[in-house]
Amino acid sequence: MSLARFSAWWNDQSENFYLCFVKNDRWRYITDGLGRTLEVALAAVLLGALLGFILAIIRSTHDKHGRLKFLNALARLYITVIRGTPMTVQLLIAYFIVFSELNDKVLVAILAFGVNSGAYVAEIIRAGIVSIDAGQMEAARSLGLSYTQGMARVVLPQAVRNVLPALGNEFIVLLKDTSIASFIGLDDLARGGSIIRSQTYQAYIPFLAVAAIYLVLVMLFSKLLTRLERHLQRTGA
Amino acid sequence: MTTQSQKSDPFLSDRPVVEPGRPLIEVEDLHKSFGSLQVLKGITTTINKGEVVVVIGPSGGGKSTFLRCLNLLETPTSGRIWFGGEEIVSGGSLQRDGTDLNLSHRARERNLNRYRSDMGMVFQRFNLFPHMTVLENVTMAPLAIRHVSRQAAYDKAMELLSRVGLPDKAAAYPQQLSGGQMQRIAIARALAMEPRVMLFDEPTSALDPEMVGEVLSVMKELAANHMTMVVVTHEMNFAREVADRILFLEGGNILEQGAPEKIFNSPQNARTRDFLGKVKKD
Numbered sequence: 001m002s003l004a005r006f007s008a009w010w011n012d013q014s015e016n017f018y019l020c021f022v023k024n025d026r027w028r029y030i031t032d033g034l035g036r037t038l039e040v041a042l043a044a045v046l047l048g049a050l051l052g053f054i055l056a057i058i059r060s061t062h063d064k065h066g067r068l069k070f071l072n073a074l075a076r077l078y079i080t081v082i083r084g085t086p087m088t089v090q091l092l093i094a095y096f097i098v099f100s101e102l103n104d105k106v107l108v109a110i111l112a113f114g115v116n117s118g119a120y121v122a123e124i125i126r127a128g129i130v131s132i133d134a135g136q137m138e139a140a141r142s143l144g145l146s147y148t149q150g151m152a153r154v155v156l157p158q159a160v161r162n163v164l165p166a167l168g169n170e171f172i173v174l175l176k177d178t179s180i181a182s183f184i185g186l187d188d189l190a191r192g193g194s195i196i197r198s199q200t201y202q203a204y205i206p207f208l209a210v211a212a213i214y215l216v217l218v219m220l221f222s223k224l225l226t227r228l229e230r231h232l233q234r235t236g237a
Numbered sequence: 238m239t240t241q242s243q244k245s246d247p248f249l250s251d252r253p254v255v256e257p258g259r260p261l262i263e264v265e266d267l268h269k270s271f272g273s274l275q276v277l278k279g280i281t282t283t284i285n286k287g288e289v290v291v292v293i294g295p296s297g298g299g300k301s302t303f304l305r306c307l308n309l310l311e312t313p314t315s316g317r318i319w320f321g322g323e324e325i326v327s328g329g330s331l332q333r334d335g336t337d338l339n340l341s342h343r344a345r346e347r348n349l350n351r352y353r354s355d356m357g358m359v360f361q362r363f364n365l366f367p368h369m370t371v372l373e374n375v376t377m378a379p380l381a382i383r384h385v386s387r388q389a390a391y392d393k394a395m396e397l398l399s400r401v402g403l404p405d406k407a408a409a410y411p412q413q414l415s416g417g418q419m420q421r422i423a424i425a426r427a428l429a430m431e432p433r434v435m436l437f438d439e440p441t442s443a444l445d446p447e448m449v450g451e452v453l454s455v456m457k458e459l460a461a462n463h464m465t466m467v468v469v470t471h472e473m474n475f476a477r478e479v480a481d482r483i484l485f486l487e488g489g490n491i492l493e494q495g496a497p498e499k500i501f502n503s504p505q506n507a508r509t510r511d512f513l514g515k516v517k518k519d
């Protein structure tokens with residue numbers, strides 16, 4: 001490539017960059033979208049973790065003791081339906097049917113993604129609980145702890161530690177999945193790129209920028225998770 | 238314990254008082270089946286306060302199951318058990334999951350937790366909590382159940398760790414310890430609840446031979462201090478030396494019981510003779 005052609009290409013790119021991000025403050029689509037993506041992802045992770053824990057405890061208590069029959073049937077139905085249907089369809093059902101009265105798209109997205117994530121987290125945590133030696137609960141019970149205390153103090157801390165990599169993976173999937181929130185018109189990070197493209201007819205720069213931001217988020221999170229795992233390894237099994 | 242009044246001592250509150258002259262544990266016609274497999278076929282015996290009872294017998298004879306029925310880690314199929322004069326298993330009123338028909342599930346669980354906190358259990362495979370330090374292992378139950386102060390739990394734990402010879406391991410994690418050390422910590426953990434009886438389920442069977450002695454000597458020290466103990470073990474020398482009474486359990490029945498001299502020197506039952514003959518050859 002000759003120098004002249006390179007400088008022409010460079011000028012084009014600078015101009016496009018200006019068009020995509022600077023003109024009319026279009027960068028705001030990206031930053032606002034990023035904020036909304038993070039808001040939805042973080043809240044959904046918390047909701048998913050909460051639901052997942054409850055479901056996992058119901059499922060494993062039932063499998064071990066035969067109690068909580070009704071709740072267990074409900075939990076199984078929930079997990080089967082959520083894992084058996086596409087996230088996009090769930091989101092559309094949530095927005096247009098279940099929460100059709102709700103005008104807050106962020107809230108609907110949080111609920112839809114949280115409920116979805118809960119089903120996956122439940123199975124991960126349940127696998128973690130099953131992996132803990134039965135002697136641990138027996139030791140706790142033999143000291144006089146209740147089943148709930150044994151779960152909370154002895155079994156769950158070890159179970160979560162064992163499945164931390166799988167949980168981290170689930171959170172990464174969730175973060176990226178939030179990009180389909182544009183199906184209900186939520187102005188998240190991915191839609192920010194889409195809006196810029198429709199206004200400027202430039203596809204490369206906005207979408208590559210959006211992809212890069214997702215990538216950086218996931219890498220940052222992975223790094224944090226690795227650190228946490230190492231920290232937990234240092235303090236005990 | 239120091240000379241505190243019983244009421245103000247959180248370790249001793251809400252405990253039923255044993256009726257004088259009554260054994261600490263009474264077992265009557267205890268049966269336990271796993272599916273169609275009958276493991277216990279009518280065990281009747283008593284354990285007196287301060288007594289060291291050693292249960293011996295061939296593998297699969299029901300020794301461990303008997304011990305685990307005492308603190309209801311296994312739910313007996315039928316039979317009755319009294320602990321401190323209180324009936325904790327009453328014949329025929331148990332459902333499949335151990336629920337007493339006369340009590341709500343919640344009330345029964347509360348009672349169960351109270352009985353268990355009064356019976357220390359030491360397992361073959363230690364079952365220390367790997368995510369806690371040694372100190373946390375020992376203080377967890379008193380803090381969670383007896384609601385003692387942190388300081389009191391700490392003092393008690395350090396006293397017990399000294400007693401089992403491991404005061405310098407308080408900050409260590411279980412996987413940094415040897416098997417013998419782990420088992421001694423497990424004993425300290427059980428003692429922290431100040432139980433009225435200690436149950437030992439083959440406490441030295443998972444240990445390397447050179448570590449058996451350190452665990453047995455802790456147990457001997459407990460016996461010397463009049464702790465009530467029920468010990469399932471294959472350590473015949475320990476049984477001979479420490480036991481007040483030997484139970485020979487085979488095929489789900491107590492075939493013979495009595496003082497160690499009697500059992501070891503002149504066993505009456507042919508099966509006992511056979512078993513002891515085989516053990517001595519090892």
